[in-house]
Amino acid sequence: MATHVFFVDMTCEGCSGAVARVLKKLDVKFDIDLPNKKVLIESDKDKDVFLEALKKTGKTVTYINSK
Template sequence: MPKQEFFVDMTCEGCSGAVVRVLNKLGGVQYDIDLPNKKVVIESEHSVDTLLTTLKKTGKDAQYLGTK
């Protein structure tokens, strides 16, 4: 499965917790959250658009950075 890297404007554990919640609801994803660098790497068969839309549901600024 491809690994996609995203920037998410997370400033605290609560922010990263919101990311965890929306990704778990989406299902079929494995992810690694790098809070200090505000990055989320997601391994999934979902499209980049679906993943980005899901991350934006946290209310945080989210941007696609590319394939890892």
């Protein structure tokens, strides 16, 4: 199970709540670190699936790495 790490330019609770709602629909384990603007997603799926989904939130998203 890989952990994909993304930078997502979230600035407030509403933003992190929106990201959480998007990821809940994808049914994956995830963790949102609002202060550091990081989103960690545990999944075997390819990171691009999440890159696309996160980009739909309208936030600036960059892929960092997979652990």
